[in-house]
Amino acid sequence: MSHTGGCGVPQTLWGAHGAVSPRRGWLGRCPRLRTLLLELLLVYVSVPFLIRLFPVILTKFIFLNFLAFPFFVDLRQPALLLNNTVSLRLATEPGVSVGIWHTVPGSRGAEARGQEQSWYEEALGDAHPVIIYLHGNGGTRAASHRVQFMKLMGAADFHIVALDYRGYGDSSGYPTESGFTTDVLALYDWVKARSGNSSIIFWGHSLGTGIATNAARKLQEERGVQVDAVVLESPYNSIREAAAHVPITTIYRQFPGFEYLILDSIALANMFFRNDENVKVLACPLLILHAEDDAVLPVQLGRKLFETARGAYKDKSKVKFIAFPKELGLGHDYISSNPELPALVKDFLNMK
Numbered sequence: 001m002s003h004t005g006g007c008g009v010p011q012t013l014w015g016a017h018g019a020v021s022p023r024r025g026w027l028g029r030c031p032r033l034r035t036l037l038l039e040l041l042l043v044y045v046s047v048p049f050l051i052r053l054f055p056v057i058l059t060k061f062i063f064l065n066f067l068a069f070p071f072f073v074d075l076r077q078p079a080l081l082l083n084n085t086v087s088l089r090l091a092t093e094p095g096v097s098v099g100i101w102h103t104v105p106g107s108r109g110a111e112a113r114g115q116e117q118s119w120y121e122e123a124l125g126d127a128h129p130v131i132i133y134l135h136g137n138g139g140t141r142a143a144s145h146r147v148q149f150m151k152l153m154g155a156a157d158f159h160i161v162a163l164d165y166r167g168y169g170d171s172s173g174y175p176t177e178s179g180f181t182t183d184v185l186a187l188y189d190w191v192k193a194r195s196g197n198s199s200i201i202f203w204g205h206s207l208g209t210g211i212a213t214n215a216a217r218k219l220q221e222e223r224g225v226q227v228d229a230v231v232l233e234s235p236y237n238s239i240r241e242a243a244a245h246v247p248i249t250t251i252y253r254q255f256p257g258f259e260y261l262i263l264d265s266i267a268l269a270n271m272f273f274r275n276d277e278n279v280k281v282l283a284c285p286l287l288i289l290h291a292e293d294d295a296v297l298p299v300q301l302g303r304k305l306f307e308t309a310r311g312a313y314k315d316k317s318k319v320k321f322i323a324f325p326k327e328l329g330l331g332h333d334y335i336s337s338n339p340e341l342p343a344l345v346k347d348f349l350n351m352k
């Protein structure tokens, strides 16, 4: 087959004649396209080596905190997105202060209107359970699926306290795995000091699942304190495993040295998020939620984590796995839009 000129659709990219053949292949006739393809190839090949040399690059890809969507939202004005909610700040260690939204239970909505932060703080002691919500990577606490979560669980009479970790949203500081744990434990202490005997639940979504189990484990190991429950929505077993499955790494999975150059570099950048190791240590009630049509972290990862936890827990009844059928179309981010969710969670927590 011969081309009639111009940049036709190639039969094979690096065709039998090659670009230097006297008959000049289609690329030979399009020098600019050839240059562009060569440049793309060079970038493609260089990226894994750059990552291995400078693993800290990976923190950008994994945390995505610089993608502060939704844009043009004033995080100090939650009322535009959510009722019964106040925005506050908490210093989690010297020099780091994080932004937080507190949504009070829907049954207190009428009272909450027009109230100051002090009223909200006092409301934490009203015996309703408190969810400390730990969001996934990218965006802020104002992202639509997170707001959806706060609406749904707030209406079901939970307090929800949602932070932007250091480096996210209006929080100061730089994102690190250990820094996230520090932020969450400071928030836990702040809540605990106000919530009396109410249950406190760590609820992690996606990247946040590793933050939830890190924090629960640290509480238990270093202070002998059990959080009242941990809920993991769309989890992974470790960040290394997550990176091997997320769509963004698809183009590198066949790349020679993918594991060494990319996956091993994640640990060099001090990112572990070992849900699998953490759940072996925990003893609190543990609920794992995963959608069968999750295209970011496949449902088998959640199931594997459940098996690990179930194998390790003495009291097997404390561990539960719920898979949401494909037909519901919940995917990676929208389990929080399932109207059955509050009932499932309350049933697990033995609440009315």
Ligand SMILES: *[C@@H]1O[C@H](CO)[C@@H](O)[C@H](O)[C@H]1NC(C)=O
Binding pocket: 079, 080, 081, 082, 083
């Ligand atoms: C707040 O509640 C009012 C009254 O129920 C409702 O009309 C309004 O849409 C709610 N606002 C938001 C941001 O959800």
Ligand SMILES: *[C@@H]1O[C@H](CO)[C@@H](O)[C@H](O)[C@H]1NC(C)=O
Binding pocket: 196, 197
């Ligand atoms: C918490 O529980 C303990 C023991 O059941 C009880 O003595 C105490 O009064 C309770 N505190 C609050 C604030 O409800």
